[in-house]
Amino acid sequence: MTFESKFNLFDNLPGEIPKEIFQTIVQTPHVRIERIISKGHRSEDGFWYDQDQDEWVLVLKGKARIEFEDKSVELGAGDCINIAAHRKHRVAWTTPDEETIWLAIFY
Amino acid sequence: MTFESKFNLFDNLPGEIPKEIFQTIVQTPHVRIERIISKGHRSEDGFWYDQDQDEWVLVLKGKARIEFEDKSVELGAGDCINIAAHRKHRVAWTTPDEETIWLAIFY
Numbered sequence: 001m002t003f004e005s006k007f008n009l010f011d012n013l014p015g016e017i018p019k020e021i022f023q024t025i026v027q028t029p030h031v032r033i034e035r036i037i038s039k040g041h042r043s044e045d046g047f048w049y050d051q052d053q054d055e056w057v058l059v060l061k062g063k064a065r066i067e068f069e070d071k072s073v074e075l076g077a078g079d080c081i082n083i084a085a086h087r088k089h090r091v092a093w094t095t096p097d098e099e100t101i102w103l104a105i106f107y
Numbered sequence: 108m109t110f111e112s113k114f115n116l117f118d119n120l121p122g123e124i125p126k127e128i129f130q131t132i133v134q135t136p137h138v139r140i141e142r143i144i145s146k147g148h149r150s151e152d153g154f155w156y157d158q159d160q161d162e163w164v165l166v167l168k169g170k171a172r173i174e175f176e177d178k179s180v181e182l183g184a185g186d187c188i189n190i191a192a193h194r195k196h197r198v199a200w201t202t203p204d205e206e207t208i209w210l211a212i213f214y
Contacts, residue, residue, distance in 0.1 A: 073113055087111075
């Protein structure tokens, strides 16, 4: 994202979302800010994210459920959660009724 | 913010906001994530932020106007803007009608 160009995170949603959309907003060697758009998507069976960076993730719109190996957490608009590096997790569910817009910060 | 404790950015707003509230959510040597709560607040006359880090800032709720030396930008819910280090800016206005909740990432 260039400096000083205003952008609305709820805008420019594609009409069809056959696959989850990952858009990098800011990237440096130490941090990546991403917008993610889901609509009923979930991680494939048996797939776990196992990341080298910590991740702080916020749901801006919609609803989702993140699954860890020992528990799951429901997230709605405004909910955020901090996930440690190498803490295995997956997206177990996102609502099919509307887009779920996530802001993810990998740091 | 501890790992895996869900938190809602729209919750836990104080009833009175005599001064702008700055809450650090995540802090490392390279990145700081902050929630800022304003209600009609603006930067003092003649004050300019002049920061060592780049800042990506998002308005989650409310309305605000950021002023640069040569222009100003209005922000509503979902609007984000990327501000380079040492680009002088100030908060010229936030709506007095409701809280403005910002998410700021210094990186």
